[in-house]
Amino acid sequence: MTNEEIFNKVKDILVDQFDLDDSEVKMDTNLTDDIDADSLDLFEVxxxxxxxxxxxxxxxxxxxxxxxxxxxxxxxVDKK
Incomplete structure (x- = not known):
């Protein structure tokens, strides 16, 4: 699995979890500062x-x- 494939799945999870637009999720997006995820949100993600x-x-x-x-x-994933 490539980094891009993983990123796309992670982006889908974050978009769904936080009701974001696709364009709001980038590789440098900070989970707490940019998405306002608290510790419970991160645990769920x-x-x-x-x-x-x-x-x-x-x-x-x-x-x-x-x-x-x-x-x-x-x-x-690489360890599997």
Missing amino acids: LNRVEDDFDIKLDVAEDIKTVSDLVNKIQEQ
Whole structure:
């Protein structure tokens, strides 16, 4: 799975979860500052990501941007 494919799935999740427009989600989008996601929102997003990608994400604290999330997913997908 490519970074672009992962990004597109993550974007779909964020658009759905936060009722955003596609154009609002970019790789450098900050999850807390730009989307106003609180810790519960992030927990829900990470759960959905884990389900959709069939992976387990260990550390959520260092996920600040969409790029961080995509990279974490890529690491886990590559391990499978």
